[in-house]
Amino acid sequence: MDFIKHRLREQLVVNDIYTCYYFEQSNREQYIAESHDFWEIVYVDKGEVNANTGSGYYRLNQGNILVHSPNEFHQLESTGSKAPNLFIVTFRCDDEAMAFFRRK
DSSP states (O other): OOOOOOOOOOOOOOOEEEEEEEEEOOTTOBOOOBOOSSEEEEEEEESEEEEEETTEEEEEETTOEEEEOTTOOEEEEEOSSSOOEEEEEEEEOOOGGGGGGTTO
């Protein structure tokens, strides 16, 4: 069997990872609102969660990802019906290509 290699282009370099958490929450959780000077990615592994951000209010369901840009106000809360399991990673990335993810 022949293997074909694929050259990867380095588009984004993550300079630092601050936190990496997996949370199994109840259907009645509310988190303290925050903002910080680094990026945050929230992935909903199970259930659903509401996200209040500087750019709007969103309902995230299983499989959804939300990206918080540096210094963006954000707060998460359970919806009351489906308890969420969340994977959250915070990191620093100075690449200009990250501008694509602002308000997404």
